[in-house]
Amino acid sequence: MGSFSVKPVKVGICGLGTVGGGTFNVLKRNAEEIARRAGRDIEIAQIAMRSSNPKCDIAGTPIAADVFELVDNPEVEVVVELIGGCSLARELVLKAIDNGKHVVTANKALIAVHGDELFAKAREKGVIVAFEAAVAGGIPVIKAIREGLAGNRINWVAGIINGTGNFILSEMREKGRAFADVLKEAQALGYAEADPTFDVEGIDAAHKLTILASIAFGIPLQFDKAYTEGISRLTSADVGYAEALGYRIKHLGIARRTAEGFELRVHPTLIPADRLIANVNGVMNAVMVNGDAVGSTLFCGAGAGMEPTASAVVADLVDVVRAMTSDPENRVPHLAFQPDALSAHPILPISSCESAYYLRIQAKDHPGVLAQVATILSERGINIESIMQKEAEEHDGLVPMILVTHRVRERCIDEAIAAMEALEGVVGKVVRIRVEQLN
Numbered sequence: 001m002g003s004f005s006v007k008p009v010k011v012g013i014c015g016l017g018t019v020g021g022g023t024f025n026v027l028k029r030n031a032e033e034i035a036r037r038a039g040r041d042i043e044i045a046q047i048a049m050r051s052s053n054p055k056c057d058i059a060g061t062p063i064a065a066d067v068f069e070l071v072d073n074p075e076v077e078v079v080v081e082l083i084g085g086c087s088l089a090r091e092l093v094l095k096a097i098d099n100g101k102h103v104v105t106a107n108k109a110l111i112a113v114h115g116d117e118l119f120a121k122a123r124e125k126g127v128i129v130a131f132e133a134a135v136a137g138g139i140p141v142i143k144a145i146r147e148g149l150a151g152n153r154i155n156w157v158a159g160i161i162n163g164t165g166n167f168i169l170s171e172m173r174e175k176g177r178a179f180a181d182v183l184k185e186a187q188a189l190g191y192a193e194a195d196p197t198f199d200v201e202g203i204d205a206a207h208k209l210t211i212l213a214s215i216a217f218g219i220p221l222q223f224d225k226a227y228t229e230g231i232s233r234l235t236s237a238d239v240g241y242a243e244a245l246g247y248r249i250k251h252l253g254i255a256r257r258t259a260e261g262f263e264l265r266v267h268p269t270l271i272p273a274d275r276l277i278a279n280v281n282g283v284m285n286a287v288m289v290n291g292d293a294v295g296s297t298l299f300c301g302a303g304a305g306m307e308p309t310a311s312a313v314v315a316d317l318v319d320v321v322r323a324m325t326s327d328p329e330n331r332v333p334h335l336a337f338q339p340d341a342l343s344a345h346p347i348l349p350i351s352s353c354e355s356a357y358y359l360r361i362q363a364k365d366h367p368g369v370l371a372q373v374a375t376i377l378s379e380r381g382i383n384i385e386s387i388m389q390k391e392a393e394e395h396d397g398l399v400p401m402i403l404v405t406h407r408v409r410e411r412c413i414d415e416a417i418a419a420m421e422a423l424e425g426v427v428g429k430v431v432r433i434r435v436e437q438l439n
């Protein structure tokens with residue numbers, strides 16, 4: 001530290017949990033390297049915390065009584081919001097902006113739900129709200145889409161964007177571990193959200209997908225229109241059948257441009273097992289972006305955890321420091337596109353989205369059920385890509401029939417499934433998992 005003659009930039013960190021602790025440690029450990037990049041030293045002027053047991057050595061660092069003392073501290077030029085949640089975090093960030101301070105946050109819920117409001121206020125005040133850590137942790141995917149792919153018309157984005165969920169699916173598949181047991185480990189490792197249903201029910205991934213779609217397509221943030229399905233109802237039987245058909249099941253967020261609007265959906269997805277993204281395991285995330293000029297790209301790295309996430313927070317801090325002296329009008333727009341040039345193209349309801357489908361039907365051991373199912377599909381113009389029929393299961397005498405269809409509108413498969421479930425030879429609900437080739 002102290003290597004630059006210009007005054008250090010003073011930052012305040014709110015929340016010293018997993019990401020806050022990691023950020024504190026990386027800023028201290030790599031201070032010199034960071035200053036060589038930023039052109040100024042970055043000094044932690046104050047912290048605000050609730051825990052008496054922070055994940056870093058804070059000795060000698062001034063502590064604020066609460067986050068509002070920190071945001072009102074005239075010394076603090078950049079506020080780093082790492083407390084999580086929406087309500088207090090929103091208040092805190094709005095106050096920081098109002099006080100003319102730049103903000104760095106890892107909070108995807110905050111950005112996905114309140115981002116439009118925060119960015120409008122930030123523009124008014126000429127400050128930056130940076131959020132690289134909010135999507136796919138340490139992977140610099142916001143920067144890649146917003147800046148590196150700025151020459152493209154983006155066709156689609158598809159990603160494994162929840163580390164906890166991918167960790168659970170990978171451990172269950174590779175080691176046969178139980179869902180609840182792996183989730184506990186993900187929580188102990190600091191991967192999971194304060195409320196882990198956000199991870200397993202796809203809400204966290206939908207927050208991130210909402211942000212990705214906005215910067216990819218130049219649309220307002222529309223979290224409430226995202227279709228969200230989690231991993232908690234996946235069975236090991238479907239994982240096994242998918243593998244036998246040459247697929248892996250991943251929990252994907254998919255945003256796709258169509259002629260009628262944008263698809264925005266999070267759900268378990270079968271992907272051909274030989275795709276790179278199908279082999280991204282554990283807490284790793286991977287985001288594929290397909291642009292008209294560049295074709296398909298893949299960005300991969302740790303999607304959660306203390307220092308991988310801190311890597312993104314600190315990169316944002318360096319960006320903020322570099323941009324502090326630039327004219328606010330000429331900075332990279334928060335959502336990549338100029339705010340007065342956003343598209344009003346709608347987000348499509350899931351019934352209008354298109355996908356291929358894996359269907360598992362539990363049939364009575366009678367001849368003719370398969371023919372009836374095939375008729376239901378062909379009457380609706382749905383082609384079958386592959387069929388697998390298993391032996392009758394010993395415990396219930398039912399025959400699992402597994403089909404993979406060609407691409408079709410969701411409402412068409414909904415109708416077909418309803419007709420199948422009404423057949424006398426079909427028992428219970430038909431399991432449906434979407435299938436994407438991602439090429």
Ligand SMILES: NC(=O)C1=CN([C@@H]2O[C@H](COP(=O)(O)OP(=O)(O)OC[C@H]3O[C@@H](n4cnc5c(N)ncnc54)[C@H](O)[C@@H]3O)[C@@H](O)[C@H]2O)C=CC1
Pocket residue numbers: 014015016017018019020048049050051066067082083084085088106107108109133134137190191192193194303304305306309
């Ligand atoms: N854990 C991870 O791998 C990642 C987390 N994030 C996001 O980063 C944010 C922080 O997450 P974590 O560090 O995992 O959570 P955490 O629960 O480990 O840390 C949050 C910290 O903030 C403190 N805090 C809460 N309210 C406070 C207040 N009013 N004043 C002072 N301190 C307060 C808590 O005591 C806690 O120590 C969340 O928005 C999360 O979604 C983003 C990417 C990855």
Ligand SMILES: N[C@@H](CC=O)C(=O)O
Pocket residue numbers: 134136137161162163164165191192193199204303304305
């Ligand atoms: N809970 C999130 C943390 C990072 O965003 C995840 O598991 O991906």
Ligand code: NA
Pocket residue numbers: 132133134135136137138139140141142312
């Ligand atoms: Na990121």
